[in-house]
Amino acid sequence: MKIRNVKVIVTCPGRNYVVVKIETDEPGVYGVGDATLNGRELAVAAALQDHIAPLLIGRDPDRIEDIWQYLARGGYWRGGPVQMTAVAGIDLALWDLKGKVAGRPVYSLLGGRTRKGALAYGHASGETHEELLEDVRRRIEEGFRVVRVQAAVPGQPASYGIDTAYGKLAPEAGIGDGGPLPLLEQDWEPRAYLRSVPKMLEYLRSELGDTVELCHDVHGRLTPGEAALLARDVEPFHLFFLEDPVRPEHRESLRLVRRASTTPLAMGELYTTKYDALTPITEQLIDYVRCDLAHIGGLTEARKIAAIAEPFGVRTAWHGPDDIGPAAHAANVHLDCAISNFGIQEYPGLTGAVLDVLPGAPELVDGYLLPSEAPGLGVDVDEQLAARFPYRRAYLPTVRLTDGSVHDW
Ligand code: KDG
Ligand code: MG
Secondary structure (H helix, E strand, O other), rough: OOOEEEEEEEEEOOOEEEEEEEEEOOOEEEEEOOOOOOOOOHHHHHHHHHHHHHHHHHOOOHHHHHHHHHHOOOOOOOOOOHHHHHHHHHHHHHHHHHHHHHHOEHHHOOOOOOOOOOEEEEEEEOOOOOHHHHHHHHHHHOOOEEEEEOOOOOOOOOOOHHHHHOOOOHHHHHOOOOOOOOOOEEEEEEHHHHHHHHHHHHHHHHHHOOOOOOEEEEEOOOHHHHHHHHHHHHHHHHOEEEEEOOOOOOOOOOOHHHHHHOOOOOOOOHHHHHHHHHEEEEOOOOOOEOOOOOHHHOOHHHHHHHHHHHHHHOOOOOOOOOOOOHHHHHHHHHOOOOOOEEEEEEEOOOOOOOOHOOOOOEEEOOOOOOOOOOOOOOOOHHHHHHHOOOOOOOOOOOEOOOOOEEEEE
């Protein structure tokens, strides 16, 4: 079998997705992957179309590891989110294809099933603690046993993870149809945030007791010293994990956070190679490694990271936001259900037209995500429908401190 064509489909059924479809010389035999990089979708599409696809025509799609090495190392330039998202799109499509050819779901090719399903966590947020509590209760009703909680810091529109700061505002303020984009730049103040998080958790624990596990995402907005302070201050509330307490470039600074507290730490959604994850894993500076399969070169790199993490007692919590496509979510769950050191799977729940354009997202049953039993990843792309939802220019918001200087979003 040979690769005949690599199609790159950019579509916006609610938000932008980049889909890779690898077609072979056998009629009707193809694989589907996800190469979505939020806010930089067209850069990845160009990397795929102009540079990568021409290299793949005529190659044997069975040789996933060799193709991965060829694309990720062979071209000399390596790493970075654009390139590794492009490689991920190819890698996921090749695994899907391999499964289809073998007539087996991908988890079976990865070693076979290790668990009934992947324990999932959903997102809850609120402008106020009361709103947040209501949202947590909604997630519990949906079946989630673990919930990520984010509350607005009073007076700060840029609090991370709050609908008004991102989900609701972004479509109006950040997506354009060709005209000039209104700016989505918001003020934020770390000290007020540091004071607010323990209060939020204290309130939730007083209302919910220990009926649900809680996570919180700092989103890399703190200095190492501030992160150490927060990890210590939230210790009494027994988080499932505190996510991205520092930025990814502060790998060694995780030592400072670790020394300050026993709060479980999770990092990795901005890593783009296994090397980024090495020090945090081998020094046991984190409890959960949460790389994004769509940004780290796909299943091929992620399963190596899981294997590196296993003897160090580090478990996985692969990134699963709504800005990666169903093929990446499906790949997460196939891997979750085939490794021994799985921890938890982020799943925001995909809804709306995306499920028709890109069918096959994993199913959530009683708080667990189930991998598809269909051959491959169990996903597909409806190309005609995708064409009815053309790309819309969109950016992530930008955060500034109250003095006007740029801060990390
Ligand atoms: O594109 C950025 C998002 O993927 C990110 O903000 C989501 O931090 C995130 C998470 O943990 O899901
Ligand atoms: Mg995150």
